[in-house]
Amino acid sequence: MEGPISNECFDVINPANGEVVSKAAAGHEGDTQEAIEASYAAFQDWAATPATKRAEILIRIYQLMLERQKELAQTISLEMGKPLKQAMGEVKNAADYVLWNAEEGKRIYGKTMQASEENKRLKVIQQPVGPVGAITPWNFPLAMVTRKLSPALAAGCTVVLKPAEQTPGSAVQFFKLAEEAGIPKGVLNLVTGNPAKIGDALLSDKRIRKIAFTGSTAVGKHLLKNAAEQVKRVSMELGGHAPLIVFEDADLEQAVTNILRAKFFNSGQTCISPNRIYVQESVKEEFLTLFKEKVEGLKVGNGLEDDVDLGPVVNKAGLEKAIEHVEDAVRNGANLIYGGNECKVTGCENGYFYSPTILSDVDEAMLISHQETFGPVASIFTFDDELEVVNKANNTDYGLAAYIFTQNLSRSVRVSEGLEYGMVGINDTVLAQVQGPFGGMKESGMGREGGPDGLADFLETKFISTII
């Protein structure tokens, strides 16, 4: 791997204790242009490489990821604070996407059609879109990388990746093992550093045919506007504000166990984290008692220590946002049932820890009801009937994930069909499945990652008409 043209580096900080974990290359436009040049030069050969050969290399990457699972997980945990057990799970999930796309890449099919004339033959083929610019966030620093890179590679695209400044380490490790697995030079290119400069260089270069982005809706809109200049293809995995509805006919124990995991996993820093938990009025008290009992058992601490359930949030701004949302809610009439304070962790005095928090009696006027908190705060709303709650759940610009808990089959069908979200969990909150299309509607984005749709997003359709 080569260093940046400027020879400059920036510090990567551990949010658990404020210490410098490592230094990363401070890349700019020039570095991005070199990476684009390399990806463009490598594209024709990679696109022409048989899918079975591309799959062999991807499978080797998958194997190396599992061999280095702990090493990769430690980097993730050090750079963004996630408990090691969760980071190990992320590496496995990230590797599973590589394996699935390796296999799926062998099954890129075309079509033939019946022509209207005797001497005509009509067919459709699928071809890679071209060199791709991929931009990823810090909250799943490895899984977001492989969810883009593995379908791109399997489809025959080359890539320039810009990972988040907070978390470059696992991407660097991934690139080293991809090289070891036999990825040809120029097929995968990594530029860490200045987001606007790298992003603008990717957007303005005609050789980059697609931008694949995961991150906030605000940055997504900026990229979309600029990608329109050259009508570049885009996939946008953006922010969310997931409703989770608990009906009175739900198995409350099942609901609470799932909510605990979905809400506090990654300290609430997931795009599909339940931001609005709607509980039917008739079961509110029972729900709150069960939920509080479970939340009291969660342990906050340094992610590298054993048995920690919640690590720090990613930085000072993340901590301040959680504080602001809770203060605003309480000031406007919400009930603080549990938590609601910064946490002191021995040995990590400079860390950004926030207690797992439960608020009840939250309403639509509060900040937390329409902004992503991206922190460990569970907001409980109540409702009386089905139509009312579906309307409330849909009353947002976001449309990524929604969840319902009910034992009533007809209701589960009605409500899942009525929710304006790209993904709906019924008595289930684990939606990132390699086989399934992950992605959102409305301002949560466009395009899907995972499943056959994930691969299709990196393919162009070409119609070929022949007179024989």
Ligand code: NAP
């Ligand atoms: P972000 O601030 O939008 O950053 C995402 C990526 O974009 C980072 O690599 C960032 O670089 C880069 N970036 C920032 N400004 C840019 C610019 N002007 N041009 C090009 N790139 C730019 O989001 P985040 O805070 O890292 O991630 C959290 C957000 O991601 C949340 O909204 C969450 O819901 C969303 N998310 C969505 C999904 C999904 O699948 N839908 C999954 C995970 C996360 P730097 O880090 O260097 O600033």
